[in-house]
Amino acid sequence: MAIPPCLAVSPSQARFPHRTDCFTEGLVLNGSEVLESCGLTGKSVLRRYDLSSGQTKKEVHLDAKYFGEGTVELGSSLFVLTYKHKEMLEYDRETLKVKRVHPFPYGEGWGLTTDGCDLLATTGSPYLYRLRRAADGEFTLVNKVLVKRDGRSLRMLNEIEYVTPKLWVNEWITNRIWRVDPISGVCETYIDIGQLHSWRGQATPNGIAYSPAFGKEILLVTGKLWPQIFSLRMTAANLCGDQPLDLHCAQAPPSACYEPAPTAMASTAAAVVSTTAKIAETPAFTTPALSTRMTPTVQPEKTSTSKTGFFSFFSATPAPMTAMPKLPSGFSTALSLLGALMFVSAFASGLLLRYMRRRQRDTLHRQVESESDGG
Ligand SMILES: [Ca+2]
Numbered sequence: 241m242a243i244p245p246c247l248a249v250s251p252s253q254a255r256f257p258h259r260t261d262c263f264t265e266g267l268v269l270n271g272s273e274v275l276e277s278c279g280l281t282g283k284s285v286l287r288r289y290d291l292s293s294g295q296t297k298k299e300v301h302l303d304a305k306y307f308g309e310g311t312v313e314l315g316s317s318l319f320v321l322t323y324k325h326k327e328m329l330e331y332d333r334e335t336l337k338v339k340r341v342h343p344f345p346y347g348e349g350w351g352l353t354t355d356g357c358d359l360l361a362t363t364g365s366p367y368l369y370r371l372r373r374a375a376d377g378e379f380t381l382v383n384k385v386l387v388k389r390d391g392r393s394l395r396m397l398n399e400i401e402y403v404t405p406k407l408w409v410n411e412w413i414t415n416r417i418w419r420v421d422p423i424s425g426v427c428e429t430y431i432d433i434g435q436l437h438s439w440r441g442q443a444t445p446n447g448i449a450y451s452p453a454f455g456k457e458i459l460l461v462t463g464k465l466w467p468q469i470f471s472l473r474m475t476a477a478n479l480c481g482d483q484p485l486d487l488h489c490a491q492a493p494p495s496a497c498y499e500p501a502p503t504a505m506a507s508t509a510a511a512v513v514s515t516t517a518k519i520a521e522t523p524a525f526t527t528p529a530l531s532t533r534m535t536p537t538v539q540p541e542k543t544s545t546s547k548t549g550f551f552s553f554f555s556a557t558p559a560p561m562t563a564m565p566k567l568p569s570g571f572s573t574a575l576s577l578l579g580a581l582m583f584v585s586a587f588a589s590g591l592l593l594r595y596m597r598r599r600q601r602d603t604l605h606r607q608v609e610s611e612s613d614g615g
Contacts, residue, residue, distance in 0.1 A: 246429070246430055246431065246432055247429050247430065247431050247474070247478050254471040255468045255469065255470055255471065256291050256292060256294065256460075256468065256469040256471070257293070257294035257467070257468065257469070258294070258462050258466050258467055258468050258469045259278075259294070260465050260466070260467050261278075261465070262276060262278035262285070262287075262464075262465065263278050263279040263280045263283070263442075263464045263465060264276060264277075264278060264279075264399070264446050264447040264462055264463065264464045264465075264466070265277045265278065265279040265308055265309045265310055265311070265321075265350075265351075265399065265446065265464075266308075266309065266310040266311030266312065266320070266321075266351070266352060266399060266447075267399065267401075267447035267448060267449040267460070267462060267469075268311060268312060268313060268449055269291070269449035269450060269451035269454055269460055270313075270451055270453070271451055271453040271454055272290060272291045272292060272454060273288060273289070273290060273291065273297070274288065274289050274290075274291050274449065274469075275287070275288050275311060275313065275318070276289070276311075276447070277308045277309065277310065277311035277320050278308065279307050279308050279309060279323065279464075280307060281304075281305070281306070281307045281323075282304045282305075284301065284302035284306055284307060284308030285299055285300070285301055285302070285308070286299065286300050286301075286302065286308065286311065286318075286320060286331070286336060287299040288336075291454070291460075291469070298336055299336075300331075300336045300337075302320070302322075302329070305325070306322045306323075306325060306327075306329075307322060307323035307324065307325075308320050308321075308322065308323075309321035309322060309323050309348075309349040309350055309351070309352070310349065310350060310351040310352030310353070310361070310362070310399060310400070311352055312352045312353050312354050312359065313333055313354075314354045314356075314359065315333075316332065316333050316334075317330050317331065317332065317333055317339070318330070318331040318332075318333045318336070319331070319342075319352060319359065320352075321344060321349025321350065321351075321352050321361065322344070322349050323348055323349055323350075324348055324349075325349075326343060326344050326345055326349075327341050327342065327343060327344055327349075328341070328342040328343075328344040328349065328352075328379070329341055329342075330342060340377065342378065342379055344361075346361070346363055346369050346381065346384075347363035347364070347365060348363050348364050349361065349363065350362045350363055350364045350397065350398050350399075350412075351397065351398050351399045351400040351409070351410070352400070353400045353401050353402045353407070354402060355402050355404070355405075355422065355489050355492060355493075356402075356404075356489045356490075356491035356492040356493050357372070357488070357489035357490075357491055357492070358370050358371060358372045358373075358382060358489070359371040359372075359373075359379065360400060360402065360407065360422060362397035362398060362399075362400055362409070363397075364395075364396055364397065364398070364412065365395065365397070366386055366387050366388075366393035366394050366395045366397065367384040367385065367386055367387065367397075368384065368385045368387055368397065368400075368407070368420070368422060368425060369381060369384050370382040370383050370384070370385070370422075385422065385423070385424070385425040386425050387409070387418075387420055387425045387426075387427065388425055388426055388427060389418070389427040390427075394409075394411065394418065394427055396411055396412035396413065396414075397409050397410075397411065397412075398410040398411070398412040398444075398446055399446045399447055399448055400448065401448035401449060401450050401459075402422070402450075402493070403450045403459070403479055403480045403495045403496075403497075404480060404485075404487070404492045404493055404494065404495040404497060404498040405421075405422075405480065405481065405485055405487060405492070405495075405497065405498065406419050406420065406421060406422065406428070406479075406480045406481050406497075407419070407420045407421070407422045408420075408448045408450075408459065409448075410444075410445055410446050410447070410448060412444060412446075413444045414444075414445075415432045415433050415434035415445055416430045416431070416432055417430060417431050417433060417445070417448060417461065418430045419478075419479075419480075419481070421481075428481065429478070431472070433445055433461055433470070433472075436461070436470045437463060437466050437467075437468070437470075439463055439466070442464060442465075443463055443464050443465045443466065444463060444464055445461065445462075445463040446462075446463055446464050447460075447461060447462040447463060447464075447466075447469070448460070448461055449461075449469075450495070452493075452494050452495055452496065455471075455473075456476070456495070456496040457473060457474050457475060457476060457479060457496050458471050458472065458473060458474075459471075459472045459474055459479060460472070476496035476497055479495070479496050479497070480495050480496055480497035480498070481497060482496075482497050483497075485497065485498055
């Protein structure tokens, strides 16, 4: 598979104010109103404001123990992930008061969005977690989808935004924002926003928001501590794929690629209820009906990425070996040893790389936290 192409996008003239004290972790747009979650332990804030003026309409501070992460609205609630507390906070959408705390045992909380039915979360790993609300109000893991770029896993998935039927994802500490198919996990294309703002250290691009009520072919992007939010004009084909849709969620939000049918809009609680019931019947760790045209990549919860790659590679290689012409036994032993050596070295390099990336990330977060505490 070829490396996905980089899309050329032209920033429109529209730029909007953004608070430079906001360590952006989640960005949501409703028409001309922004909901943003700002991180850092003891300084985390959830804020609603007017996009054009930047004027705050309502804000609440998270409990001082939390480092707030991604946020999204769904139904009458608003959800905020926490960085290391393994909890997801549920707020009343209007009053911004915490009404429930949900366990989030999947790792660190990073990014959060919704397809209109389920919550989709990232943890800084290469996986996309699909969480579905049960009748008792709790969320359960439906599946975790491995996000792949050019056949390899894409790590450090951060802020995300669902634009029916696709997903846009910030890749941490890069200028890349990927368009990902949320069912197959395939990175289809990306944009590079390096020209928008010069940033260093932890002030990485993070924050993607979309609202067709604001502009059907407009994507808003910003970064941690950035002074502006940028408006990117894109074609429908680039923004959301412009392909035939086969949605599994009756409440999927409208986009440049999807307009809910009037009958579906007017509907009818009955239709929604029947769809919801259908979804609820889907057994855990299976893929929703949308996946019929693509093969999903669903990994069991406790399987590590490197292990999967290791064994799938290993089991895939014997066939060509047996097809080789017969070689002298000494030569073939040497070849085997060489192959094993190369394999072990590649495996060790992979482990080292993962360790170094994790250290870099932890160092940055420690730096951020200590700077914010004035230490
Ligand atoms: Ca977002």
